[in-house]
Amino acid sequence: MSSLAVALTGNPNTGKSTIFNELTGARQKIGNWPGVTVDKKIGYLSHQGRNISVVDLPGTYSVNARSPEEKIVIDYLLNEKPDLVVDVLDSSNLERNLYLTIQLLEQGIPLLLDLNMQDEAKRHGIRVDTEKLGAALGMPVVETTARSRSSIKTLLDVFTSTMMEKYQPSEKVRAHIARVEGLRAGNLAADALEEKIIEERYAFIDSVVSECVSVAGASSDLTEKIDAVLANGWTALPLFLVMLYAVFQITFEWIGQPMADALDDFIGGPLTESVTATLESWEVADWMQSLIVDGVIGGVGGVLTFVPLIFVLFFCLSFLDGTGYMARVAFITDPIMRRVGLTGKGIMPLMMGFGCAVPAIMGARTLDSEKDRMTSILVTPFLTCGAKLPIMALFAAMFFPDNAANVVFAMYILGVIMAIIAAKLLGGTVFQEKGSTFLLELPPYRIPDMKTVLLETWDKGKGYLIKAGTIIFAMSVLIWFLGNFNFNGMTEEMNESFLAALGTGMSKLFIFHGFDTWEAGAAVITGILAKESVVSTMGILYGVGEISAEAEDAVETAATLMQSGMATAFTTMSAVAFMVFSQLYTPCVTALGTIKKETGSWKWMGFSAAYMFAIAWVVSLLVYQGGRLMGF
Amino acid sequence: MATYILGAVLVVALIAAGRHIYRNFADDKHDCCGTEMNCTKCPHCGK
Numbered sequence: 001m002s003s004l005a006v007a008l009t010g011n012p013n014t015g016k017s018t019i020f021n022e023l024t025g026a027r028q029k030i031g032n033w034p035g036v037t038v039d040k041k042i043g044y045l046s047h048q049g050r051n052i053s054v055v056d057l058p059g060t061y062s063v064n065a066r067s068p069e070e071k072i073v074i075d076y077l078l079n080e081k082p083d084l085v086v087d088v089l090d091s092s093n094l095e096r097n098l099y100l101t102i103q104l105l106e107q108g109i110p111l112l113l114d115l116n117m118q119d120e121a122k123r124h125g126i127r128v129d130t131e132k133l134g135a136a137l138g139m140p141v142v143e144t145t146a147r148s149r150s151s152i153k154t155l156l157d158v159f160t161s162t163m164m165e166k167y168q169p170s171e172k173v174r175a176h177i178a179r180v181e182g183l184r185a186g187n188l189a190a191d192a193l194e195e196k197i198i199e200e201r202y203a204f205i206d207s208v209v210s211e212c213v214s215v216a217g218a219s220s221d222l223t224e225k226i227d228a229v230l231a232n233g234w235t236a237l238p239l240f241l242v243m244l245y246a247v248f249q250i251t252f253e254w255i256g257q258p259m260a261d262a263l264d265d266f267i268g269g270p271l272t273e274s275v276t277a278t279l280e281s282w283e284v285a286d287w288m289q290s291l292i293v294d295g296v297i298g299g300v301g302g303v304l305t306f307v308p309l310i311f312v313l314f315f316c317l318s319f320l321d322g323t324g325y326m327a328r329v330a331f332i333t334d335p336i337m338r339r340v341g342l343t344g345k346g347i348m349p350l351m352m353g354f355g356c357a358v359p360a361i362m363g364a365r366t367l368d369s370e371k372d373r374m375t376s377i378l379v380t381p382f383l384t385c386g387a388k389l390p391i392m393a394l395f396a397a398m399f400f401p402d403n404a405a406n407v408v409f410a411m412y413i414l415g416v417i418m419a420i421i422a423a424k425l426l427g428g429t430v431f432q433e434k435g436s437t438f439l440l441e442l443p444p445y446r447i448p449d450m451k452t453v454l455l456e457t458w459d460k461g462k463g464y465l466i467k468a469g470t471i472i473f474a475m476s477v478l479i480w481f482l483g484n485f486n487f488n489g490m491t492e493e494m495n496e497s498f499l500a501a502l503g504t505g506m507s508k509l510f511i512f513h514g515f516d517t518w519e520a521g522a523a524v525i526t527g528i529l530a531k532e533s534v535v536s537t538m539g540i541l542y543g544v545g546e547i548s549a550e551a552e553d554a555v556e557t558a559a560t561l562m563q564s565g566m567a568t569a570f571t572t573m574s575a576v577a578f579m580v581f582s583q584l585y586t587p588c589v590t591a592l593g594t595i596k597k598e599t600g601s602w603k604w605m606g607f608s609a610a611y612m613f614a615i616a617w618v619v620s621l622l623v624y625q626g627g628r629l630m631g632f
Numbered sequence: 633m634a635t636y637i638l639g640a641v642l643v644v645a646l647i648a649a650g651r652h653i654y655r656n657f658a659d660d661k662h663d664c665c666g667t668e669m670n671c672t673k674c675p676h677c678g679k
Contacts, residue, residue, distance in 0.1 A: 279634075279638075282634035283634060284634045284635050284638060285635040288635045288638055288639065291642070292638065292642075296642075356662070358662045359662075463662075463663040464663075466652075466663045467663050469649070470648075470649040470652045470653055470663070471649070471653055471663075473645065473646075473649050474646060474649045474650060474653065477642070477646060590662060594662075
């Protein structure tokens with residue numbers, strides 16, 4: 001069988017990834033924000049006796065080779081020379097999309113133009129005369145709607161039947177290229193030359209669009225109407241905060257928390273009781289009972305309790321992403337991001353940080369300038385990742401049962417504020433290079449595809465289940481061992497254990513913070529290995545202690561022994577100080593490893609670990625001592 | 633006897649967990665990232 005190498009290129013949000021998925025059957029993240037596909041992805045299929053390889057190139061608005069995406073696209077197309085380059089265009093926004101097309105034609109790259117999103121174009125009353133467009137550019141044109149099976153079949157037929165050698169740029173294109181070359185040969189300064197070339201390109205595009213595109217009875221545009229409110233200069237930011245607040249209410253009050261409470265009741269009640277009864281009936285040794293009940297169930301169960309919150313939160317964020325709203329967040333936050341020396345584009349990797357710092361740090365590759373990238377990498381871990389969420393949820397439910405959602409929301413906001421302050425400080429001191437500009441296309445609002453939303457929720461949430469069964473399980477056993485053994489063997493007194501010795505050492509740093517207990521010190525240490533371990537450590541250490549008289553009242557409201565133990569160890573203010581510290585301190589080892597990999601420097605990794613610990617220590621101290629001064 | 637059996641089960645589970653953690657490290661994968669791919673081929677993050 002003969003083979004055919006196809007490359008898909010085009011602007012972001014043109015449905016390119018959807019076409020790729022439909023063609024190759026591969027599943028890939030289909031998001032609405034720019035830079036989801038940062039590098040090429042290859043899929044394979046057979047059609048009409050030909051083996052076809054399809055490369056999904058990063059979405060880009062131009063090929064000036066300024067950003068990594070642009071460089072990847074132009075390098076690939078010029079060096080690899082695929083048999084067929086498919087330029088996927090959003091038919092409802094042809095003027096913008098043709099800018100990349102004309103740049104590629106200027107580079108002498110023949111293109112198959114795929115006028116995608118025909119359904120969107122029709123809704124907007126836009127009609128493109130494909131014959132005239134093909135004649136104007138001298139290139140073949142095909143129309144598709146990415147999710148339609150028949151469109152994909154048509155596209156495949158076109159792939160195998162189109163002989164690109166037959167096509168030459170039209171007279172109109174050749175005249176445009178001659179004009180651009182004339183400008184380049186002149187004596188214009190670099191900035192003025194670039195401006196003139198851009199003007200020339202848009203003049204060309206205007207003439208093509210006026211020839212080929214007609215707008216019949218423009219229908220009322222729902223997206224514009226919604227944007228008039230949601231992306232309006234005055235209302236956008238308040239509404240964004242309201243939207244986030246609603247997500248937190250759904251997660252921590254209305255849906256997620258009741259599910260988490262039910263799971264907590266089950267794990268702390270029937271499950272623990274039945275396992276204990278079974279182990280006793282089997283006459284299992286006391287130490288093994290302790291390991292299973294206090295270590296494994298206390299540690300892993302303590303983390304599993306929060307899985308419903310994580311799934312509900314990710315569902316809400318994926319749903320908002322699916323509507324097209326999240327793409328507006330870059331636009332909405334651009335003025336704030338610019339004040340700290342970044343651009344709105346930088347908000348996208350940061351938003352990923354609410355899930356996990358690791359992909360967020362890697363996602364910073366999509367940023368154009370080195371300053372933006374380094375700043376993003378160093379401030380992302382301040383945000384509340386999914387692994388910190390159980391810490392916040394545990395303390396908020398324990399110490400602020402009536403305002404848990406508000407307290408967790410406040411911690412998220414604290415993380416964002418600290419990230420902004422750190423970005424500003426880093427931008428003004430360490431990284432002083434000028435930031436970049438960015439071009440963002442806002443996709444239309446859509447009813448989210450529930451299958452995609454649920455798949456994304458599962459993809460993000462399942463990691464926590466896997467972690468609970470692997471690293472948290474292993475950590476729980478280790479913590480149980482360290483908490484029950486010392487150099488003389490097994491000890492009845494946990495405060496004479498290895499863990500107590502380690503925790504006591506760490507706790508000396510927090511004598512002014514109100515949480516200078518060895519248990520809190522031990523949780524801080526294990527939290528550096530994995531943030532979920534803070535909760536599992538609490539579960540193991542406080543889940544086995546004697547319930548003091550002081551904690552008896554708390555037992556009435558708190559479902560578990562862990563919470564009653566915590567009630568004696570923390571005051572309200574020291575609990576807040578601990579939450580603040582946990583929110584801001586050193587990233588987990590995985591995130592630190594990623595920082596090392598992305599910056600290529602041990603120095604930046606060490607800097608990240610040290611400066612975040614120092615900031616967390618100072619802010620937590622200020623919160624605790626400030627609260628005490630105010631009489632809390 | 634039950635203690636020994638449970639101990640053996642726990643050891644097997646710990647070995648499996650350790651193997652998973654080591655493989656993640658060796659293959660450059662991260663559970664919480666939400667993808668089965670290794671990071672060098674991941675479309676979420678690039679390279």
